[in-house]
Amino acid sequence: MRISRLFAKTTREAPADADTISHRLLVRAGMINQLAAGVYTYLPLGLRVLHKIENIVREEMDKAGGQEFSMPVLQPVEMWQQSGRAQSMSDVLFNLTDRREHKFVLGPTHEEVITQLAARYVQSYRDLPQLPYQIQVKFRDEPRPRAGLMRGREFIMKDAYSFDVDEAGLDICYQKMVEAYQNVFKRCAVSTMIVDADSGAIGGKDSREFMVVAESGEDEIINCPRCNYAANTEKAVSAKARIDNGQPLPIEEVATPGISTIEEVAAFLKVSPVHTLKAVFYTADGRFVFVVIRGDLAVNEIKLKNQLHCTDLRLATDAEVREAGVVAGAASPVGLKGFKVVADDSVTMATNLVAGANKPATHIKNVNYPRDFKADFVADIATARAGDKCVNCGGKLAATRGIEVGHIFKLLTRYSEKFNAVYTDEKGGSHPIIMGCYGMGVSRLMAAAIEQNHDDKGIIWPLPIAPYQVHLCPLYRAGSNVAETAEKLYADFQAAGLEVLFDDREDSPGVKFNDADLLGIPLRVTVSPRTLEKNSVEFKKRSEKQAEIVPISEIAAKLKGLIKS
RNA sequence: CGGGGCGUAGCGCAGUUGGUUUAGCGCGCAGCGUUUGGGACGCUGAGGUCGGAGGUUCGAAUCCUCUCGCCCCGACCA
Numbered sequence A: 001m002r003i004s005r006l007f008a009k010t011t012r013e014a015p016a017d018a019d020t021i022s023h024r025l026l027v028r029a030g031m032i033n034q035l036a037a038g039v040y041t042y043l044p045l046g047l048r049v050l051h052k053i054e055n056i057v058r059e060e061m062d063k064a065g066g067q068e069f070s071m072p073v074l075q076p077v078e079m080w081q082q083s084g085r086a087q088s089m090s091d092v093l094f095n096l097t098d099r100r101e102h103k104f105v106l107g108p109t110h111e112e113v114i115t116q117l118a119a120r121y122v123q124s125y126r127d128l129p130q131l132p133y134q135i136q137v138k139f140r141d142e143p144r145p146r147a148g149l150m151r152g153r154e155f156i157m158k159d160a161y162s163f164d165v166d167e168a169g170l171d172i173c174y175q176k177m178v179e180a181y182q183n184v185f186k187r188c189a190v191s192t193m194i195v196d197a198d199s200g201a202i203g204g205k206d207s208r209e210f211m212v213v214a215e216s217g218e219d220e221i222i223n224c225p226r227c228n229y230a231a232n233t234e235k236a237v238s239a240k241a242r243i244d245n246g247q248p249l250p251i252e253e254v255a256t257p258g259i260s261t262i263e264e265v266a267a268f269l270k271v272s273p274v275h276t277l278k279a280v281f282y283t284a285d286g287r288f289v290f291v292v293i294r295g296d297l298a299v300n301e302i303k304l305k306n307q308l309h310c311t312d313l314r315l316a317t318d319a320e321v322r323e324a325g326v327v328a329g330a331a332s333p334v335g336l337k338g339f340k341v342v343a344d345d346s347v348t349m350a351t352n353l354v355a356g357a358n359k360p361a362t363h364i365k366n367v368n369y370p371r372d373f374k375a376d377f378v379a380d381i382a383t384a385r386a387g388d389k390c391v392n393c394g395g396k397l398a399a400t401r402g403i404e405v406g407h408i409f410k411l412l413t414r415y416s417e418k419f420n421a422v423y424t425d426e427k428g429g430s431h432p433i434i435m436g437c438y439g440m441g442v443s444r445l446m447a448a449a450i451e452q453n454h455d456d457k458g459i460i461w462p463l464p465i466a467p468y469q470v471h472l473c474p475l476y477r478a479g480s481n482v483a484e485t486a487e488k489l490y491a492d493f494q495a496a497g498l499e500v501l502f503d504d505r506e507d508s509p510g511v512k513f514n515d516a517d518l519l520g521i522p523l524r525v526t527v528s529p530r531t532l533e534k535n536s537v538e539f540k541k542r543s544e545k546q547a548e549i550v551p552i553s554e555i556a557a558k559l560k561g562l563i564k565s
Numbered sequence B: 001c002g003g004g005g006c007g008u009a010g011c012g013c014a015g016u017u018g019g020u021u022u023a024g025c026g027c028g029c030a031g032c033g034u035u036u037g038g039g040a041c042g043c044u045g046a047g048g049u050c051g052g053a054g055g056u057u058c059g060a061a062u063c064c065u066c067u068c069g070c071c072c073c074g075a076c077c078a
Helices: A021-028 A044-063 A077-083 A111-121 A167-187 A262-269 A301-308 A318-324 A345-349 A414-418 A442-452 A482-495 A509-519 A552-564
Strands: A032-036 A039-042 A074-076 A094-097 A103-106 A132-139 A154-164 A192-196 A205-213 A219-223 A230-232 A252-255 A277-284 A287-294 A313-315 A340-344 A353-356 A362-367 A377-379 A398-412 A422-424 A430-432 A434-441 A470-474 A500-502 A523-527 A536-541 A547-551
Touching: A021 A032, A021 A442, A039 A044, A044 A132, A044 A154, A044 A167, A044 A442, A074 A077, A077 A103, A077 A111, A077 A414, A111 A154, A111 A414, A154 A167, A154 A442, A167 A192, A167 A205, A167 A398, A167 A434, A192 A219, A192 A398, A205 A219, A205 A442, A262 A353, A262 A362, A277 A301, A277 A318, A277 A353, A287 A345, A301 A313, A301 A340, A301 A377, A340 A345, A345 A377, A398 A414, A398 A442, A414 A434, A434 A442, A470 A482, A470 A509, A482 A500, A482 A523, A482 A552, A523 A552, A536 A552, A547 A552
Parallel strands: A192 A230, A287 A340, A340 A377, A470 A500, A470 A523
Antiparallel strands: A032 A039, A074 A103, A094 A103, A132 A154, A154 A434, A192 A205, A205 A398, A219 A230, A219 A398, A252 A362, A277 A287, A277 A313, A353 A362, A398 A434, A422 A430, A523 A536, A536 A547
């Protein structure tokens, strides 16, 4: 491709509102262009990268036994009602209505569609296992699209679904997918961390995410450097220390005028927050829930939501708290009746805590579980933090940020039961098909690859996903034969099967080199009067500082060799 | 949805106490010339419903009302 003919141009400056590295570089390099919030055009260079990633994914899926489908974007809302996700995912569904008033959603994912297909085509254990997949645009009306390709409302995703006769089969497939994913990420030159994750609205168990470690990542990962434990914060657990504050003492009331937050209480009574008990109020599917946790810990709302088995969980509003008759700032479960009380297990492992007294400006000391209050249930609902102890090995947990590029789940029969996707076994018995599903953010992976492969000048594409392999950069000068040599090299390279971006513009060296660095093509070949004196070209890898002089007669073979290996 | 910020030429920005503003600057773009190993220079030129609608006023990019869009933080998130 000749740069002079390229539709898009590079720019010196990024849009003011782009502040993630990959977003800035993709826009500056002319690879993507924003149309609306979270909606982008892939320009020719960007599209080539996307296609390369897609093809790597395709190859690895096929190798794992997958079969590719193309499934509808327009999906009747009825099937979403049937799965129950019309409600549980209502806030991200794009809805539309056709001329006959039939309601559709723009597919945010395709479990419903594929399960319905399985119900129709898979009838016997002889038809199993199956591994259909698709690489397609998906639509989600994200509350907050952000960071370019990182979180769009329209984005490219690979989804694979496994169908097996039993869990043993599922386990095999699941493991195969883990390997396929690792192959994909390795080939795209991104390093990932596999972490335990919450499965969210999709349901199922054994959910794991593949995280690209990056500062710009939206997710926080808690991991143990000693034993490899790693989990998304939404799922992470840590060992809570027993806080022994002596033998249980009698409850004692203290006046705490103007004191309400844990910090204030702790400071006022000269105790550490670990010796306090915090009350937090939630509304779960419309019901008031009273949550207690040790004062220094934070409630993990995802854990809480899972414990409560509710679909809608949020902090109670001030009005709801007032209506419930709870004294905000001085509430405690002691002596309280009529509420669902959920306790984090931390409060059962501490003695003589400070809690609210359920009357204004008053707290009580020496609260002990279960002597002074009972909970409807006790569970781990705390957010794990860096510095906590690892539950596996006691090591000190660390925190890092990651970009979720893959998420795999064991769905079991959640969808097959809803859509009556059943098979007949050897004995004629009927069973729901055991399912797994395996998502990968293809467009997001493109951004993540840049987050991990760039410098202050621009992108450094890993060879397998680079839009072109070779950047041919002649520095023209009248009276030299740079032009003819470059044209000849361009033809030769292409004849040798190389993908070449040919900077045939008559710009100054600075412009051309800076664009080359920005675009990030891995192998650069410079032709100039200077190199021609030695019948050579200059060869440089984008990833390295050093350039070398290579005879013209050898350069094509050298490039070819590098690309093969 | 809560908080904050921003919409002026393709991109980045200035101008916003209403009046020399005929709305500027840099990059980019077009033409001519000089340049050519790390974003060269000169000259000439094109390019604007100042996000949109309504209002106030002799006069609005500037003030008021409504509205649309975009970004960031939070909430949310497969």
